[in-house]
Each structure stands twice: as structure tokens, then as C-alpha cells.
Amino acid sequence: MGSPVPAPISDGDRERVSELLQQACGDGRITLEEFSVRVGAAWAASTDIELARATQGLAPLSVVGTARTVEKVVTVLSERKRRGRWRLRSGRLKVFTLLGSTKLDLREVITGEDVIEIEGSCLFGEFVVIVPEGVEVELSGMNALSSEELRLAAVPRLPGTPVVRVRVDAWFSSVEVRSKKPGDTTVRDWISENLGL
DSSP, X not given: OOOOOOXXXXXXXXXXXXXXXXXXXXXXXXXXXXXXXXXXXXXXXXXXXXXXXXXXXXXXXXXXXXXXXXXXXXXXXXXXXXXXXXXESSSEEEXXXXXXXXXXXXXXXXXXXXXXXXXXXXXXXXXXXXXXXXXXXXXXXXXXSXXXXXXXXXXXXXXXXXXXXXXXXEESOEEEEEEEOTTOOOHHHHHHHHHOO
């Protein structure tokens, strides 16, 4: 007996799989980064077999590292990094940085929200947000004697991914939002994470 013949699919099939993946992301079974990759595969699929691969191996329950929820990040005279798997309590995150460095990596964040809002201020410091490629970002806020940079990869927006709105008022600071591929680490990131420089 031969292997099954792939059947064509419709946009409705792709939308149903995207909704399933969004639910899985909201439940904590997959991260925002994994959601981006899977939903991209779902919309690129042309057969039912390719579409099924987008949901293959979904964990039935939440995995370790998802219990801690975050609703605000405060950094004073120090460095704070939020990376790996973490959960947003809601779609809103308050931030405050004074004479320090705050780095938020949203690639493995767990949320079921359509919009993620990051709002706050940075005084005499550095504020960095990393998002998966294909996620739309809006950067705004007041800027006084500071630098502000939005550096996103020139790729199409992945359907079903949340919009990330970053509104940070900066005084004598650096505010940067950039996208990265899954698992992408630059030499600068590696030096910072492993050597503390």
C-alpha cells in the first residue's frame, strides 16, 4: 500500500490551524518565537500533510518555566535581563530603568494577546527589546538627548502574531528594538551573556 496522497487546503484550513496555534501560545504550550515559526509554516503550506506538520508535537500541558508571570520590570543601578520562557500576566508590561540596563527578549514569551504593550521610562540607561522576525512593532515615546533605534528584518508579517507596541520615554538613554531569527545570537550578545562585558 502506498503513502497517502497530499490533499490541497484552503485559507480557512490555514486560519483554523493559526487559531489552534494562538491558543497553544496563550496556554503556554509554545513560545511566541515557536508560534511565529509554526504559523509561518501553516500559511506557507499547500497540502494537508504540510499543514499538519505545523501542529506536530504540540505539548498537551504547560512546560517548566511558564508559571512565573510578569507585569512590571524595574531596574535601578543594575542590569536586568528577561529572556527564555516567561509569561505576561496580561498584554501590558510596565518598565522603569534608572542608571541601568534592561533587556527584554520576547522570542519565548508566552501570551495569548493580540497586542503586547510595553510602556515606561528610561533615565540615564539602556532599554532593549528583542522580538521574533515577522512580528510587527510600533516604537514611540518622548526622547531627550537619547538615541532610539527600530531595527526589524525586512520580512513579511506573520499572520496571527501579536502587534508589539513599545512606548518608552527616554532621557540621556538608548532605546533599541530589534528582531532576531529563532536561536540567533550575535557575537556581541554572546560576549555580553557569557563574559559579562
